[in-house]
Amino acid sequence: MNLFIPASLPVELQDAVTIQQIDAGQVLFQPGEQASVLYMVETGRVKLIRYTDGDETVTLEVVGAGESLAEMALFSDVYSCGAIAEARSRVVAYPRVELLAALRRYPDLAEDLMTLLVNKIQSFKVRLELRDIRASHERVLRYLRYLAQPQQQTVVRFDRPLKDVAAELGFTPETLSRALTRLEREGKITRQLGQITLHDSPAA
Amino acid sequence: MNLFIPASLPVELQDAVTIQQIDAGQVLFQPGEQASVLYMVETGRVKLIRYTDGDETVTLEVVGAGESLAEMALFSDVYSCGAIAEARSRVVAYPRVELLAALRRYPDLAEDLMTLLVNKIQSFKVRLELRDIRASHERVLRYLRYLAQPQQQTVVRFDRPLKDVAAELGFTPETLSRALTRLEREGKITRQLGQITLHDSPAA
DNA sequence: CGCATAGTTGACTACGCTCAACCCTGGTGG
DNA sequence: CCACCAGGGTTGAGCGTAGTCAACTATGCG
Numbered sequence: 131m132n133l134f135i136p137a138s139l140p141v142e143l144q145d146a147v148t149i150q151q152i153d154a155g156q157v158l159f160q161p162g163e164q165a166s167v168l169y170m171v172e173t174g175r176v177k178l179i180r181y182t183d184g185d186e187t188v189t190l191e192v193v194g195a196g197e198s199l200a201e202m203a204l205f206s207d208v209y210s211c212g213a214i215a216e217a218r219s220r221v222v223a224y225p226r227v228e229l230l231a232a233l234r235r236y237p238d239l240a241e242d243l244m245t246l247l248v249n250k251i252q253s254f255k256v257r258l259e260l261r262d263i264r265a266s267h268e269r270v271l272r273y274l275r276y277l278a279q280p281q282q283q284t285v286v287r288f289d290r291p292l293k294d295v296a297a298e299l300g301f302t303p304e305t306l307s308r309a310l311t312r313l314e315r316e317g318k319i320t321r322q323l324g325q326i327t328l329h330d331s332p333a334a
Numbered sequence: 335m336n337l338f339i340p341a342s343l344p345v346e347l348q349d350a351v352t353i354q355q356i357d358a359g360q361v362l363f364q365p366g367e368q369a370s371v372l373y374m375v376e377t378g379r380v381k382l383i384r385y386t387d388g389d390e391t392v393t394l395e396v397v398g399a400g401e402s403l404a405e406m407a408l409f410s411d412v413y414s415c416g417a418i419a420e421a422r423s424r425v426v427a428y429p430r431v432e433l434l435a436a437l438r439r440y441p442d443l444a445e446d447l448m449t450l451l452v453n454k455i456q457s458f459k460v461r462l463e464l465r466d467i468r469a470s471h472e473r474v475l476r477y478l479r480y481l482a483q484p485q486q487q488t489v490v491r492f493d494r495p496l497k498d499v500a501a502e503l504g505f506t507p508e509t510l511s512r513a514l515t516r517l518e519r520e521g522k523i524t525r526q527l528g529q530i531t532l533h534d535s536p537a538a
Numbered sequence: 539c540g541c542a543t544a545g546t547t548g549a550c551t552a553c554g555c556t557c558a559a560c561c562c563t564g565g566t567g568g
Numbered sequence: 569c570c571a572c573c574a575g576g577g578t579t580g581a582g583c584g585t586a587g588t589c590a591a592c593t594a595t596g597c598g
Binding site for chain 4: 468507512
Binding site: 178180188190191201202204205206210233234235237240241243244245247248249250251252254255257258259261262300 | 392444449451456465
């Protein structure tokens with residue numbers, strides 16, 4: 131029973147679920163809309179954005195495959211931010227009421243969702259921790275190590291433009307670029323063909 | 335059925351739960367310890383911290399009354415950060431296995447917890463959004479409005495030293511101080527007796 | 539072959555950090 | 569009761585670093 135594999139769900143939920151294909155740039159929902167659907171990203175990438183007073187947009191979160199989206203739809207009435215696909219994506223849409231009912235009936239499903247939520251909290255915590263590192267090159271280095279850690283690897287490859295990575299780190303593209311060149315100059319990393327390998331990683 | 339009111343819980347969970355009094359500065363758990371207990375803060379304030387390479391400590395999160403703590407204890411094996419009471423606090427300790435069992439048996443309980451988790455995700459999102467505002471006075475203003483909004487009020491009163499607030503905002507105490515005086519000078523706020531009242535709030 | 543976009547590099551600016559001094563309050567002890 | 573001290577808060581001066589604006593290159597696409 132896995133929220134990302136519709137076939138594994140109980141039939142009554144399968145009936146309620148819809149799968150949506152969205153192209154890059156397409157809008158999934160806008161802030162203020164009736165929040166009646168919770169999404170899971172099967173493939174692709176969706177970003178959550180918020181519009182500030184000064185007509186700029188801030189990227190709150192980038193949701194990749196295997197992550198949930200708009201969890202607030204479970205208990206809140208309206209979306210507090212907008213969702214736009216960064217790349218062509220497939221998302222599973224769970225209508226709120228049916229999902230809530232299924233969560234009550236199937237503890238496995240509830241546990242699955244709770245795991246997702248807890249993991250998301252963890253990743254937010256990591257992102258906030260990164261923001262507390264002022265020096266750009268150190269923040270970037272920490273970020274790279276964090277990405278490499280799970281796979282126990284020393285190689286990191288980005289599937290998205292560096293400017294998006296910069297935004298996630300809270301930097302401008304220029305600053306990220308300089309940070310990377312500096313790390314390379316210092317011998318901490320090497321770059322080739324868009325993939326980064328880290329050296330001497332005393333992962334804290 | 336409310337996770338912060340032990341009396342409202344099913345008896346088998348009541349038996350498993352313990353309530354702890356901790357004084358300011360006291361340690362609840364340390365990073366690396368066996369993560370077998372999830373906590374809810376009844377009263378007081380507990381901060382989650384992480385130790386960086388350079389022996390400094392970073393405050394990841396300040397958990398107040400009515401919030402959960404160490405949710406990762408549900409599914410992870412070790413605590414990834416430490417918890418220290420900022421003030422004398424009462425916390426409810428839920429042993430992991432018993433809690434998981436109860437969550438499976440009582441959908442209301444599960445829903446309650448999911449609400450907590452979703453709310454926490456929301457608050458993280460807000461904090462992250464704040465961090466994207468560079469100018470200190472604007473970030474502070476947004477923060478104040480965010481705090482005032484729920485009570486539909488224009489008055490904010492801090493129950494903790496400004497230096498802690500500064501840390502949560504990602505500033506040094508000096509910067510926060512300057513930002514506040516600037517906001518006051520610009521007529522956006524007024525300060526008196528440690529409480530802040532905001533004016534002309536076009537809450538976005 | 540343009541055109542758009544991403545990435546890089548440079549020069550300059552701006553703003554938050556650091557260090558320092560100072561004020562103020564509360565608590566402690568003579 | 570006052571002297572002393574500690575900590576929080578404020579203010580000032582100078583510095584460092586990320587942002588901004590700009591130009592240039594490289595790549596991909598119509």
